[in-house]
Amino acid sequence: MEGRLQGHENIGMNQNGINQIEKAAEVLAGCMQNVDVIISSPLSRSTKER
Secondary structure, three states: OOOOOOOOOOOOOOHHHHHHHHHHHHHHHOOHHHOOOOOOOOOHHHOOOO
16 A cells, blocks of 8 residues: 555635645645646546636
């Protein structure tokens, strides 16, 4: 077992998930100068329009 969660259904984000991704965006915003590539899920919940 690899110890990861993995989904394949294209379901929407609940408020908890939205809060988590907003916090992650704040954290990542401070370190993007060192990022060359971002790999993301193809599911619609991995993007959020602003």
